[in-house]
Amino acid sequence: xxxxxxxxxxxxxxxxxxxxxxxxxxxxxxxxxxxxxxxxxxxxxxxxxxxxxxxxxxxxxxxxxxxxxxxxxxxxxxxxxxxxxxxxxxxxxxxxxxxxxxxxxxxxxxxxxxxxxxxxxxxxxxxxx
Numbered sequence: 001x002x003x004x005x006x007x008x009x010x011x012x013x014x015x016x017x018x019x020x021x022x023x024x025x026x027x028x029x030x031x032x033x034x035x036x037x038x039x040x041x042x043x044x045x046x047x048x049x050x051x052x053x054x055x056x057x058x059x060x061x062x063x064x065x066x067x068x069x070x071x072x073x074x075x076x077x078x079x080x081x082x083x084x085x086x087x088x089x090x091x092x093x094x095x096x097x098x099x100x101x102x103x104x105x106x107x108x109x110x111x112x113x114x115x116x117x118x119x120x121x122x123x124x125x126x127x128x129x
Contacts, residue, residue, distance in 0.1 A: 007101045026101045033093045037086050044082035048074035 007026050022028045052059040052071040059071040066073065098105070 029097050
């Protein structure tokens with residue numbers, strides 16, 4: 001039996017949700033992605049701060065080409081860039097997990113004039129014309 005078939009047979013109303021020990025393979029895979037991304041985020045965000053505290057002489061020296069202090073460059077450029085890249089990485093990994101377990105994201109249907117009943121009141125309190 002594949003992971004997707006096993007996942008479809010799980011009744012989530014009967015499964016105990018535990019963040020530290022996920023009960024289903026989908027939850028375990030998703031937790032692994034979240035924890036990996038969190039660890040990378042912590043390193044890219046707090047690593048330069050910690051390094052500046054531990055080695056202020058090295059981290060406050062100007063970089064050879066840009067002439068910015070290293071800690072400034074890491075916090076001003078690398079940390080936000082890493083957060084943006086982690087967002088794209090998470091989306092890609094989540095799509096892979098969804099595909100692995102056969103989860104499809106539906107596109108909501110938009111209402112058109114043909115699908116809206118005539119007796120529906122407009123959201124602003126007026127009557128639809």
